[in-house]
Amino acid sequence: MPQQTLTGKRVAILATDGVEQVELVEPRSAVEDAGATTALLSLDSGSIQAMHHDVDKGDTFTVDQTVAQVSPADFDALILPGGTTNPDKLRQDPTAVDFVKQFAASGKPIGVICHGPWTLVEADAVRGRTLTSYPSVRTDIRNAGGTVVDEEVVTDNGLVSSRKPSDLPAFCAKIVEEFAEGKH
Numbered sequence: 412m413p414q415q416t417l418t419g420k421r422v423a424i425l426a427t428d429g430v431e432q433v434e435l436v437e438p439r440s441a442v443e444d445a446g447a448t449t450a451l452l453s454l455d456s457g458s459i460q461a462m463h464h465d466v467d468k469g470d471t472f473t474v475d476q477t478v479a480q481v482s483p484a485d486f487d488a489l490i491l492p493g494g495t496t497n498p499d500k501l502r503q504d505p506t507a508v509d510f511v512k513q514f515a516a517s518g519k520p521i522g523v524i525c526h527g528p529w530t531l532v533e534a535d536a537v538r539g540r541t542l543t544s545y546p547s548v549r550t551d552i553r554n555a556g557g558t559v560v561d562e563e564v565v566t567d568n569g570l571v572s573s574r575k576p577s578d579l580p581a582f583c584a585k586i587v588e589e590f591a592e593g594k595h
Contacts (some may be wrong), residue, residue, distance in 0.1 A: 412580040413465065414424065416445050416446065416588075416591040417442055417447035417465060418447075419446070419589055419590075420442075420446070420447045420487040420488065420525070421445045421449075421450045421487050421488075421492070422484065422487065422488045422489070422590065423449075423452050423455070423485075424439055424450070424451050424459055424489075424490045424512075425487070425491055425501065425507065425510070426451065426452075426472075426491065426492050427453045427455075427479060427497055429456050429465070429494045429495065429496025429497040429499075429500065429544070430457050430459060430462065430472075430493070430494045430497040431461070431464070431468035431492060431493045431497070431576065432462060432463055433451065433579065434524050434525055434527075435461060435472065437439045437451040437491065437583055438452075438524070438579070438583055439490070439585065440582035441581075442488075442490070442587060444592060445520075445590075447487075447590065448511075449473045450475040450476055451473070451474055451583075452474070452476055452477065452478045452481060452587055453474040453477060454477065454478060454504050454507060455477060456474055456476075456505075457473075457474055457489060459472050461538060462494055462496075465494060465495050468490060470498060471519045478536075481510070482510075482513075482573050482579070483513045483514040483517050483519065484517075486514075486560050487593065488521070488586070488589075488590040489509070489511070489514050489519065489522070490522045490523075491522070491523040491527035491530055491531065492527055493523075493524050493526040493527045493545065494523025494526060498524070498526050498527050498528075498529035499526075499529060501530045501533075501568050502529050502530045502532070503575070508515055508530065509534075511530050511531060511533075511534040511536060512534035512535065512536060512556060514579060515531065515536035515570075516536075518561040518569065519569065519593070519594050519595075520569040520585035520589045520590050521537045521570050522573070522582065522589070523570070524572065524573045525544065525548075525573070525575055525576070526545050526548055527544070528544045528551070528552055529548060529551065529558075532545070532548075532551050532555040537555045537556060537557030538555060538556030538571055539556060539557070540558070540567060540568075541557070541558040541559075541567045542557060542558075543559060543565045543572045543573060543574050544559065545546075545574055546574075560569075562574075562583075563578045564581040564582050564585045568595045569589055571589050575580065
């Protein structure tokens with residue numbers, strides 16, 4: 412049984428239709444197993460459709476609250492899973508972008524994987540930061556003032572990033588560690 416290092420912490424997971432299922436499920440399980448309470452936030456109420464590699468439909472997941480109903484002050488940490496259409500939809504929604512921008516400015520830890528940094532780019536939250544991502548997102552990060560490295564997991568002052576689903580074991584371990592440390 413994992414040590415309950417996140418007991419009492421509330422973790423937001425911001426996602427919408429097209430989220431890569433494994434990048435939602437595994438980090439959520441990791442932080443819940445460590446004692447955190449999670450809330451799936453999305454653009455609309457109801458449920459979201461997860462995908463497997465942007466090709467096959469996965470499961471649907473019930474939305475706990477819309478991003479418009481909450482504030483970054485309600486949470487201790489944030490997870491931004493990937494999938495290509497998920498962050499592409501999020502970065503076009505002003506409420507979601509503002510939530511991420513405020514969250515990043517708060518200094519609270521954020522975990523982001525694969526294409527998830529697109530939302531951080533739109534929120535101007537990668538400038539001066541070092542992170543990793545799926546290869547097709549790296550030019551966007553550089554153009555937004557971030558530094559990109561090609562590593563399994565990268566941590567920059569509470570911002571934890573990974574490249575792809577095969578990085579999930581390292582990503583999940585690192586977000587639990589960083590979320591336990593709290594605000595940076």
